[in-house]
Amino acid sequence: MADIVKNLIELYGSPGGSAGRGGSLRLRRFEDVSGLCAAEFSDHDSFFVTFREGMLFIFKPYVPHVVPETGTAFVDSYFYAYRELYDAKRRLLEDLKAVYPEAETCRRGYKGLLLSLGFGRLLHSTLVWIKPFGTFFCVEIIDTSPSAYSPAREGTPAGPDGEPPEDPACRTCGKCSAACPSGALTASGFDRSRCLRQRQFDSAEPGDPSEKEMGNRLLGCNECQLSCPRNAGIPGKIKRPGNDYYALFDLDVLAENCCRPGFKKSIYAEILGYNYAKPLKVLARTLSAMLNDDPRKHLGTVKKLTCLENNYAEPLLKRYIELCEAPEKENAAPCCEDAACCEDAACCEDADCSENARGGA
Numbered sequence: 292m293a294d295i296v297k298n299l300i301e302l303y304g305s306p307g308g309s310a311g312r313g314g315s316l317r318l319r320r321f322e323d324v325s326g327l328c329a330a331e332f333s334d335h336d337s338f339f340v341t342f343r344e345g346m347l348f349i350f351k352p353y354v355p356h357v358v359p360e361t362g363t364a365f366v367d368s369y370f371y372a373y374r375e376l377y378d379a380k381r382r383l384l385e386d387l388k389a390v391y392p393e394a395e396t397c398r399r400g401y402k403g404l405l406l407s408l409g410f411g412r413l414l415h416s417t418l419v420w421i422k423p424f425g426t427f428f429c430v431e432i433i434d435t436s437p438s439a440y441s442p443a444r445e446g447t448p449a450g451p452d453g454e455p456p457e458d459p460a461c462r463t464c465g466k467c468s469a470a471c472p473s474g475a476l477t478a479s480g481f482d483r484s485r486c487l488r489q490r491q492f493d494s495a496e497p498g499d500p501s502e503k504e505m506g507n508r509l510l511g512c513n514e515c516q517l518s519c520p521r522n523a524g525i526p527g528k529i530k531r532p533g534n535d536y537y538a539l540f541d542l543d544v545l546a547e548n549c550c551r552p553g554f555k556k557s558i559y560a561e562i563l564g565y566n567y568a569k570p571l572k573v574l575a576r577t578l579s580a581m582l583n584d585d586p587r588k589h590l591g592t593v594k595k596l597t598c599l600e601n602n603y604a605e606p607l608l609k610r611y612i613e614l615c616e617a618p619e620k621e622n623a624a625p626c627c628e629d630a631a632c633c634e635d636a637a638c639c640e641d642a643d644c645s646e647n648a649r650g651g652a
């Protein structure tokens with residue numbers, strides 16, 4: 292604690308006291324939260340910072356968003372939190388160079404570093420659990436002396452599968468494996484290629500059979516974390532989104548917006564992060580979410596968008612319409628397998644069904 296407090300006071304001043312050299316960071320308190328120092332930017336929520344082995348760890352805790360039931364795409368608060376954290380790290384790095392000229396962003400695997408420096412435990416869900424935040428945090432690391440060596444700052448030795456060893460206490464629980472919607476987590480381990488969060492980084496066509504598991508998730512999946520008993524009672528640290536947020540992620544609104552020029556620089560980019568706000572990628576995810584929602588409800592929007600004559604979006608939109616209309620044709624086939632019944636529509640009391648049966652004859 293001593294180093295970080297001394298250096299941060301020098302840079303930013305003390306809470307309610309002397310002014311420091313920097314302007315953008317305000318220290319709210321020096322409270323020791325499990326060895327971490329709570330800090331606050333004037334335009335952001337709280338961060339927690341600490342120095343270990345010459346590295347500055349900046350943590351940003353968050354509360355997971357609730358997955359909306361229908362009509363709205365789900366984007367987890369992790370992505371909000373990470374945008375803030377990234378900005379905070381960038382500003383801190385610039386300022387810290389006054390004290391540590393060699394300082395740079397640490398590129399080593401953060402899990403190994405956290406574990407080797409005694410921050411927490413590696414859970415079966417492959418996430419690191421830390422006392423004040425559970426698994427609901429993101430972290431950035433600034434290395435103030437990149438050339439320094441110590442065994443701890445090299446990270447935890449890997450287990451046989453190349454990952455740090457899992458907390459043995461996890462082996463008797465299994466709640467995260469049971470909650471995982473895609474079968475990525477099982478008692479025997481983690482299959483990254485099946486994890487929804489991982490697949491959200493990849494390109495996907497609407498209608499890919501695996502997309503069913505995605506539901507209305509545009510970015511994020513918290514099922515394994517929400518089911519974990521070790522996350523019970525973890526306090527929240529991020530504001531819940533307001534109604535404006537849900538209006539932005541209404542599936543029809545989102546589909547229209549990502550077909551318009553300037554999407555990559557819009558409010559969506561600020562929420563999703565610039566790396567994730569690629570219009571086509573967002574459109575593909577949105578169309579999949581629409582197919583999982585109530586496809587016919589969104590067909591009007593999608594048909595309207597085909598007028599945009601966007602060469603890149605056009606095949607995706609066409610594919611959506613094909614997928615959306617295909618089941619309708621299939622449904623128009625005889626409503627039951629009894630041919631005699633279909634010839635005699637009167638045997639069925641469902642008027643629509645009888646219409647179909649006649650139409651198909």
Ligand code: SF4
Pocket residue numbers: 470471472473474475476485486487488489512513514515516
């Ligand atoms: S993030 Fe979702 S898909 Fe990935 S392991 Fe956890 S529950 Fe399964």
Ligand code: SF4
Pocket residue numbers: 414415416460461462464465466467468515518519520521
């Ligand atoms: S749900 Fe159980 S097995 Fe999974 S990470 Fe949490 S404690 Fe470990």
